[in-house]
Amino acid sequence: MNPQALRQRFAGQVHLPGEPGYDENRRSLNPAVDARPAAVVEAASATDVRTALVTARALQVPFSVQATGHGTHAANDGGILLRTSGLAAALVDPDRRIARVGPGTRWRAVLVAAAPFGLAPLSGSSPDVGVTGYTLGGGVGWLGRRYGFAADSVVRAEVVTADGRVVTASADRHPDLFWALRGGGGNFGVVTALEFRLHPVARVFAGAAYFAADRAAETLAWYRDWAATAPDELSTAALLRRMPDSPDVPEAVRGRRVLMIKSMYAGDADQARCLLRPLWNAAGPVLHEELATTRYADAAMGGTAARYLNLFPALPDPVLRALAGAHEDGLASTVEIRHWGGAMAAPAAGAGPVGHRDMPFSVIVDALVPALEAALRPYGSGGSFLNFLADPGRTASAYTPENLRRLRSVKAAYDPDNVFQVGHNITPNVITPDVHPAARVAAR
Numbered sequence: 001m002n003p004q005a006l007r008q009r010f011a012g013q014v015h016l017p018g019e020p021g022y023d024e025n026r027r028s029l030n031p032a033v034d035a036r037p038a039a040v041v042e043a044a045s046a047t048d049v050r051t052a053l054v055t056a057r058a059l060q061v062p063f064s065v066q067a068t069g070h071g072t073h074a075a076n077d078g079g080i081l082l083r084t085s086g087l088a089a090a091l092v093d094p095d096r097r098i099a100r101v102g103p104g105t106r107w108r109a110v111l112v113a114a115a116p117f118g119l120a121p122l123s124g125s126s127p128d129v130g131v132t133g134y135t136l137g138g139g140v141g142w143l144g145r146r147y148g149f150a151a152d153s154v155v156r157a158e159v160v161t162a163d164g165r166v167v168t169a170s171a172d173r174h175p176d177l178f179w180a181l182r183g184g185g186g187n188f189g190v191v192t193a194l195e196f197r198l199h200p201v202a203r204v205f206a207g208a209a210y211f212a213a214d215r216a217a218e219t220l221a222w223y224r225d226w227a228a229t230a231p232d233e234l235s236t237a238a239l240l241r242r243m244p245d246s247p248d249v250p251e252a253v254r255g256r257r258v259l260m261i262k263s264m265y266a267g268d269a270d271q272a273r274c275l276l277r278p279l280w281n282a283a284g285p286v287l288h289e290e291l292a293t294t295r296y297a298d299a300a301m302g303g304t305a306a307r308y309l310n311l312f313p314a315l316p317d318p319v320l321r322a323l324a325g326a327h328e329d330g331l332a333s334t335v336e337i338r339h340w341g342g343a344m345a346a347p348a349a350g351a352g353p354v355g356h357r358d359m360p361f362s363v364i365v366d367a368l369v370p371a372l373e374a375a376l377r378p379y380g381s382g383g384s385f386l387n388f389l390a391d392p393g394r395t396a397s398a399y400t401p402e403n404l405r406r407l408r409s410v411k412a413a414y415d416p417d418n419v420f421q422v423g424h425n426i427t428p429n430v431i432t433p434d435v436h437p438a439a440r441v442a443a444r
């Protein structure tokens with residue numbers, strides 16, 4: 001197709017190789033992905049979304065979607081890369097406690113729109129992450145133990161499916177698609193609008209406290225046992241961190257190896273302090289503390305880049321000793337143990353395929369350390385969480401075998417030719433090799 005004809009199809013801008021806007025728009029935030037698509041299309045409407053998909057299929061080239069580039073782990077080379085960042089609207093209905101967003105919306109916009117009504121979305125550690133990509137991948141945030149995964153709060157999605165249909169997925173319309181979207185990632189269609197529940201959380205008690213890391217294995221064992229008693233309103237993570245020797249870092253912990261407890265309590269400060277006190281006593285004395293009552297929208301909790309990610313049904317002492325040892329030896333500069341469970345482990349009937357809900361702990365390490373991986377292997381479940389998974393080759397590990405089977409059947413029904421395959425791919429369980437992908441596009 002010549003460039004002129006391609007441009008005439010879209011209301012939004014089209015960037016082709018060699019043109020000024022091409023490099024800027026083809027990039028993701030992942031330095032390992034250097035995509036060279038044949039065209040980057042900036043969607044100006046839901047119609048542009050459908051046109052981009054239909055065009056990619058007609059040209060028999062790869063198709064992929066990018067809102068912010070925070071979760072792009074595979075390159076679209078030679079295909080059409082659809083950018084949705086221009087479709088960034090967040091509407092809040094305070095009476096129904098529902099938000100509706102466009103596909104390019106970032107969490108910050110929802111936080112800002114919901115806060116005046118004392119409502120909160122189930123956002124994660126960064127307000128710059130895209131709402132749709134985050135939610136389709138499950139979405140775990142600091143209110144997760146109280147209200148579940150972000151995917152669990154979705155009530156409706158408008159979707160362009162692989163055959164170019166525009167459908168609404170909800171509990172009673174395309175229920176299989178609705179199920180798969182709530183954790184199955186970008187495998188089932190391009191979402192052009194998402195509606196989800198907001199929750200009545202205006203203020204939280206949140207932040208981090210820092211302790212010396214010299215008794216790390218012992219303190220982590222304490223944390224493990226204490227976490228089993230924590231109420232669902234309280235979410236925590238225990239980290240071993242080597243703090244930078246930089247003037248931005250508080251003096252008391254600057255350049256030190258620390259054990260850090262991050263927490264968020266959806267309730268009042270005194271109750272939170274009372275719940276946390278035994279843990280502080282075990283880990284203490286506190287070197288530095290940044291806990292405060294704040295608007296949920298302002299709580300900045302940060303995240304850890306995962307080079308190693310595993311889920312654990314329990315954290316026996318050898319696991320904690322191995323983690324503490326790897327940190328002490330300087331093999332990893334951040335080790336994060338996160339406490340899951342609560343509402344995430346108690347889904348409502350019909351909830352989506354997100355995560356391994358019965359796993360109470362995840363371990364994330366910011367370095368690949370073969371000796372550590374070998375030491376942890378007998379204890380980890382081998383499972384993962386889609387949003388924290390950098391390696392698309394491990395996509396199957398994000399699901400239980402039963403959910404993976406059902407996801408592959410839904411994929412066969414909605415995307416039998418595996419059009420949505422750039423990134424974390426779930427393959428259809430029935431492949432139709434004789435039918436050309438373009439042949440299935442609904443002609444318009």
Ligand SMILES: Cc1cc2nc3c(=O)[nH]c(=O)nc-3n(C[C@H](O)[C@H](O)[C@H](O)COP(=O)(O)OP(=O)(O)OC[C@H]3O[C@@H](n4cnc5c(N)ncnc54)[C@H](O)[C@@H]3O)c2cc1C
Nearest residue numbers: 067068069070071072103124125130133139140186191387
């Ligand atoms: C700094 C940072 C903090 C993070 N914190 C958390 C956290 O606390 N909890 C958590 O769960 N995750 C977290 N993540 C992971 C994040 O949720 C995923 O990387 C997510 O995929 C990002 O979505 P995006 O739209 O911003 O990224 P993009 O790279 O723009 O999109 C990622 C993928 O999402 C899919 N997608 C995006 N838009 C659509 C659409 N409209 N229709 C269909 N598919 C679509 C596509 O498959 C696309 O490849 C974090 C990531 C970063 C970088």
